[in-house]
């Protein structure tokens with residue numbers, strides 16, 4: 001007599017769904033309790049593509065939207081114009097994606113930079129896709145980055161951090177927004193804010209994704225926009241041993257039922273360095 005339990009059917013169904021998800025590329029985290037870090041030190045602003053050189057950005061992991069030259073997709077290839085404004089060691093004016101050196105000439109520290117304009121990143125977003133490549137249900141997610149601001153223009157910009165599990169519904173981080181000052185003060189060079197938080201009350205089954213999105217838009221003021229950059233992005237997945245894999249749709253359902261992300265957030269303004 002063939003007896004198939006509900007659990008077994010659910011488990012097989014979830015394996016099938018996971019198999020589908022594994023076709024999606026992104027930052028695949030295979031090791032628990034390990035920091036996956038992007039320091040952008042070899043990035044030189046020469047494009048966003050699926051199989052990047054060390055000087056490019058991986059479009060499987062990173063997506064840029066809101067450029068006048070187009071809207072990016074995960075896995076796409078974007079090698080000219082706004083997508084590839086190059087490496088800059090001083091202030092720029094043309095809108096688009098840059099590698100900004102926020103270190104010194106002697107000790108460079110490259111980062112992933114944005115020059116917003118009326119038609120670029122206004123609004124716009126950077127989205128990072130992260131996939132649970134482990135065999136465990138991830139229930140602890142640590143995340144952090146450095147936000148760099150060069151307040152050299154007369155307008156203020158707003159940067160919001162958001163999360164989503166399906167790339168459709170996003171929630172704002174309870175941390176709130178970052179604002180650049182309206183009145184310029186180039187003497188400050190790059191202002192650096194170190195941010196990290198733990199995303200709690202969220203479970204990722206094997207194969208599930210989580211999306212981190214930085215959303216950019218104008219604040220107040222007139223004229224041109226400040227320069228923004230992101231550095232030292234890290235993600236760390238943890239799993240409590242007591243958690244048993246559940247069917248894939250349960251995590252999605254929890255999210256849709258508006259169980260809020262709860263997290264410990266903190267950010268610290270650590271330094272101001274001169275423009276190099």
Ligand SMILES: [Ca+2]
Pocket residue numbers: 039040041109110111231232
């Ligand atoms: Ca760096």
Ligand SMILES: [Ca+2]
Pocket residue numbers: 067068069082095096119120
């Ligand atoms: Ca543009």
Ligand SMILES: [Ca+2]
Pocket residue numbers: 091092093115152153225226227
């Ligand atoms: Ca500028």
Ligand SMILES: [Ca+2]
Pocket residue numbers: 151152153154155156157180181182183184225226
């Ligand atoms: Ca400003």
